[in-house]
Amino acid sequence: MCVTGLPTTMSFSGTNLKLERLEEQQLEGPTYQLSQPRGCGDMAGPYPDSDLISQWLRRSVKAKLAEACDSGESSQGDREVPAKRGLDPEGAKDFAWAKRARVENIVCSISSSYRDGSLEEGGTGYSRSRRAQERSQLKQQLEKMREQVFQLQEKLCQIYSGVAREEGSNVGAAWSQEPGRVGASTRRPGGGSRHPGTLAEALKEELGAAMTQVVDTVVQVFSRQQPPPEEPPCSYPSDQTEALPLVVRKSLPHACPELVAGTFPQPMAVSPYLSAFKDRAAGEAYWEGVSLRTKLSSRHLLQPHCALFQLAGPTDHQLPKRQATETHHGLEPTLYKPSSQEGLTPVHLKKAKLMFFYTRYPSSGTLKTYFSDVKFNRCITSQLIKWFSNFREFFYIQMEKFSRQALSDGVLSAETLTVTRDSELARVLNQHYNKANDYEIPSKFLEVSQITLREFFNAISQGCDADPSWKKSIYKVICKLECDIPDAFKSPHGLPDTVHE
DNA sequence: ACTCACCCTG
DNA sequence: CAGGGTGAGT
Numbered sequence: 001m002c003v004t005g006l007p008t009t010m011s012f013s014g015t016n017l018k019l020e021r022l023e024e025q026q027l028e029g030p031t032y033q034l035s036q037p038r039g040c041g042d043m044a045g046p047y048p049d050s051d052l053i054s055q056w057l058r059r060s061v062k063a064k065l066a067e068a069c070d071s072g073e074s075s076q077g078d079r080e081v082p083a084k085r086g087l088d089p090e091g092a093k094d095f096a097w098a099k100r101a102r103v104e105n106i107v108c109s110i111s112s113s114y115r116d117g118s119l120e121e122g123g124t125g126y127s128r129s130r131r132a133q134e135r136s137q138l139k140q141q142l143e144k145m146r147e148q149v150f151q152l153q154e155k156l157c158q159i160y161s162g163v164a165r166e167e168g169s170n171v172g173a174a175w176s177q178e179p180g181r182v183g184a185s186t187r188r189p190g191g192g193s194r195h196p197g198t199l200a201e202a203l204k205e206e207l208g209a210a211m212t213q214v215v216d217t218v219v220q221v222f223s224r225q226q227p228p229p230e231e232p233p234c235s236y237p238s239d240q241t242e243a244l245p246l247v248v249r250k251s252l253p254h255a256c257p258e259l260v261a262g263t264f265p266q267p268m269a270v271s272p273y274l275s276a277f278k279d280r281a282a283g284e285a286y287w288e289g290v291s292l293r294t295k296l297s298s299r300h301l302l303q304p305h306c307a308l309f310q311l312a313g314p315t316d317h318q319l320p321k322r323q324a325t326e327t328h329h330g331l332e333p334t335l336y337k338p339s340s341q342e343g344l345t346p347v348h349l350k351k352a353k354l355m356f357f358y359t360r361y362p363s364s365g366t367l368k369t370y371f372s373d374v375k376f377n378r379c380i381t382s383q384l385i386k387w388f389s390n391f392r393e394f395f396y397i398q399m400e401k402f403s404r405q406a407l408s409d410g411v412l413s414a415e416t417l418t419v420t421r422d423s424e425l426a427r428v429l430n431q432h433y434n435k436a437n438d439y440e441i442p443s444k445f446l447e448v449s450q451i452t453l454r455e456f457f458n459a460i461s462q463g464c465d466a467d468p469s470w471k472k473s474i475y476k477v478i479c480k481l482e483c484d485i486p487d488a489f490k491s492p493h494g495l496p497d498t499v500h501e
Numbered sequence: 502a503c504t505c506a507c508c509c510t511g
Numbered sequence: 512c513a514g515g516g517t518g519a520g521t
Binding site (some may be wrong): 361378382385389392393471472475 | 505508
């Protein structure tokens with residue numbers, strides 16, 4: 001029976017169709033400085049695992065270098081640039097270009113100065129003796145750092161060697177073969193024990209601390225017009241062809257914890273997402289920038305906080321499926337400070353999709369409850385809402401499609417339409433919301449799907465689809481079919497570990 | 502003015 | 512899935 005007697009323009013007030021008004025008016029969170037270089041060069045390499053740290057180091061050095069150059073650029077006397085904050089998007093582009101040009105200029109001049117053996121410092125006033133003294137101090141520091149890094153490499157190799165064995169690749173050697181690595185070693189410890197959940201955490205912390213010192217030291221050296229111990233300065237700026245701060249290349253695919261976790265053999269019973277959360281909790285220094293594209297409306301674009309998310313990598317569509325929804329929006333001004341969950345991750349997306357099995361129209365309160373690890377602001381809230389809107393869209397499209405198909409197949413009664421786990425419709429829906437198929441479709445969702453299918457079938461069979469707003473009556477029915485979401489979804493660090501098959 | 506659902510599009 | 516437009520509710 002076609003739902004009739006409903007007003008053409010429906011009011012969803014009183015239902016949860018309309019999300020309650022959002023409270024967050026402030027855009028808190030870190031101040032994203034446009035001046036912070038976030039770009040990174042083409043880091044593609046043959047050894048993704050070793051690249052992880054390698055890229056991190058390069059990125060850090062670059063950021064620090066540019067930072068140092070930036071702070072000391074007054075003596076350069078080159079063109080003026082706009083203030084660091086409050087740039088409009090167009091200004092940001094020019095600004096980024098100018099900054100990159102300056103950095104390249106400075107770096108190259110440093111390099112040439114060193115080659116000439118003359119350190120033209122341009123008015124910093126350091127005496128040669130003092131510089132020599134500082135140099136020796138810095139060298140000592142660097143030696144220390146080298147030792148630390150070397151030790152960390154060994155530990156890392158121990159962990160990764162297990163993976164290397166399986167994949168037939170020599171990760172340890174690969175890591176040591178990275179050109180320009182500090183204290184590179186070809187030693188590959190055998191008998192690696194795999195405890196990524198614990199050892200990796202400790203290693204990341206250690207590595208983070210050591211790297212911080214190393215990078216700082218290197219930058220100090222740079223700022224004193226000395227050549228860097230690693231990475232000849234002119235070796236990378238030239239490949240940077242995009243504005244530094246906002247355009248972020250797809251460069252750290254392995255930084256995603258989901259992928260990192262996936263690197264290790266996982267028992268089938270352990271959801272990769274749980275591992276991902278574990279990894280995140282351990283320390284997200286080098287992947288904290290991983291986030292989904294977050295941009296919702298032109299209004300939000302005006303917010304500096306959101307503007308950062310706007311210019312995401314342009315190549316999402318070419319990425320592997322598993323990464324297609326990931327986008328780096330750049331790193332925090334400092335790589336090393338701990339951060340709360342700023343953006344929505346692929347793990348959150350996965351969770352949202354599974355939650356759709358229970359709720360088609362989640363209220364903002366529900367979202368906050370079940371995404372408690374996310375720091376909500378307008379952007380995040382809107383993005384989540386948009387997700388569910390997209391989920392609904394797919395859901396309803398499938399319903400209409402299958403009901404029309406049934407009609408054309410000669411189905412006469414809606415009662416003969418059923419949705420079971422074996423149904424093609426269920427398969428399609430499962431493929432969309434539960435791609436990994438590690439979660440069983442709740443029977444409640446099958447019921448909702450069946451009801452929806454029958455609603456569509458009835459409406460179409462009775463010609464209600466002639467009305468431009470014919471779907472609205474169906475929506476009103478469906479929005480009342482919300483189910484209780486399992487408490488397991490409330491956990492900020494995991495999904496229900498209901499793994500099937 | 503603001504927010505959200507839906508629609509269409511890429 | 513995200514952007515943008517539109518209509519509607521508050």
